[in-house]
Amino acid sequence: MTDRLHIVGGGMAGSEAAWQAAEQGIDVVIHEMRPTVGTFAHQTGNLAEMVCSNSFRSDDDEQNAVGLLHWEMRAAGGLIMSAADAHRLPAGGALAVDRDPFAETVTARLHAHPRVSVTAEEVTELPRDGHWIFATGPLTSPALGAAIQAETGAEALAFFDAIAPIVYAETIDMSRAWMQSRYDKGETEEERTAYLNCPMDRDQYEAFIDALLAADKTEFHEGETATYFDGCLPIEVMAERGRETLRHGPMKPVGLTNPHQPDVKPHAVVQLRRDNALGTLYNIVGFQTKMKYGAQTAVFKTIPGLEEASFARLGGIHRNTFLNSPTLLDAQMRLKSRPNIRFAGQITGVEGYVESAAMGLLAGRLAAAEIQGRNLPEVPQDSAMGALIHHITGGAEAKTFQPMNVNFGLFRPVDGLKGGRRGRKDRYKAYTDRAKEAWSAWLTEVENG
Incomplete structure (x- = not known):
C-alpha cells in the first residue's frame, strides 16, 4: 500500500516515529535488522535498546534545555518519555531509567499497536517509491551507509562514540x-x-x-x-x-x-x-x-x-556516522534528492537519546500528515523541538556541522532580558516559558487542523 509508512531502524527515533504516525491513524512497518543482523553495541533484539548511558539527563523543564524537551515530548504523547517515566530510577535531578524494562515496554507497546508491524530484516538500499523514514542511528549498517553515501554524493561524516x-x-x-x-x-x-x-x-x-x-x-x-x-x-x-x-x-x-x-x-x-x-x-x-x-x-x-x-x-x-543535514535535508526532514525519504535520529546530527527520539517524533508526525494530505504548520522555532530541527535543516553552518545536543544556544534571544551570568536563571526561565507556550499552541493547532 502506497499510504503505508516504512521506518528503517527501531531505536529511539524509529520507535517514537512509529508510535506517533500510528497514533495519527497511519499503518506503519518497522524494519529492524536486529536480532537477525547484530551490531557491536546492541545485546538484544528489543526496540529502543539503550547501548550507552541509561540517563536521559536533566528533567528540569524550567532551567535546562533537555528537560524542556522532555516536557514537549510528554505533551505530545511521546512513547519514549512514557516508558522512561514508567521505569525511572533515582538520579537526583536527572531522568535515569532501568534500561531493560524500558526497552521491553517500548517493544511490547509497539507490537501491541494495531497499526504497527515489526519485521526483522536489513534494508540496504534507498527505495524510490513509498513513504520512508530512515532512523538507523549511529550504527547504520555498512551496506546502507554505502547506499546513502552514493545517493548524497558526499563522503559520510563520522566521529567515534x-x-x-x-x-x-x-x-x-x-x-x-x-x-x-x-x-x-x-x-x-x-x-x-x-x-x-x-x-x-x-x-x-x-x-x-x-x-x-x-x-x-x-x-x-x-x-x-x-x-x-x-x-x-x-x-x-x-x-x-x-x-x-x-x-x-x-x-x-x-x-x-x-x-x-x-x-x-x-x-x-x-x-x-x-x-x-x-x-x-x-x-x-x-x-x-x-x-x-x-x-x-x-x-x-x-x-x-x-x-x-x-x-x-x-x-x-x-x-558513528551522520549526514550533513543542513545541506542534504529540507525543512520537513526529507532528503532533497529523494523527497519520499525522511531521516530522523542521530543520523541527522543530533546527539543523545532524547534528541534522537524528539526528531523521530517530528518525523513521524510530518510523514503522517503528508500521507493524509494535511499541511502541518511550521514547527515553532522558539520551542525546543523547533530549535533542534531548525539547527539541523539549515540553522547550522554546513562546513563545520557536528552532532549537537539541545541547548539554549540554539534558541533565538528573548527580548528585554540582559545577558551575562546575572541574568542566566531568568533568561532560561524565559526561554522555557516561551517554548512551552509555542509548543502547546502548535499541538493545539495540529490536533484541531
Missing part, C-alpha cells in the same frame, strides 16, 4: 565508597543518595591519570582519523588534554562529603549511577573509554572502592 563500563554493585567496597547526590540534590532521600561515590586523594588521582595515559587503547584503521563528539569524549582523551581536565569534568569533587572521612576533602571523585531498578548494576558516570578490555580492568581497579569490582560490561568504542 564511546561506551562506559557497568559494575556489579555487590563487588563495590562500601567501606570506602558512599551514597550521595551532588549537593544532596533531590526531593526524597532516595534521590539524595542516587549516586555512589569513590574518593581519591591527590596521589591516587595522579596515579590514575598516569595509568590512563599509559594504558593500551583501541587502534584505528590506517588512514582513519578519530573525531570525537565533545559530549562523549573517552576519559583517556580528556586526560591527554590536561591532567586536571577530569577533575573539572566527570571526576569533580564539589558538592560531596565523604562520611568515612568528613573532615578530608577529596581531591577527585568517581561517581557511579544506578543502572537498574534492583540496584545490582552501576555505570561509571562519564567514563566512556577506548581502552582495551584488559587495560580497563587494571586501570579501573585502581579506583578506591573498586579494587575488587566485577564488570557486567566493559567500555568500548564504535564508529
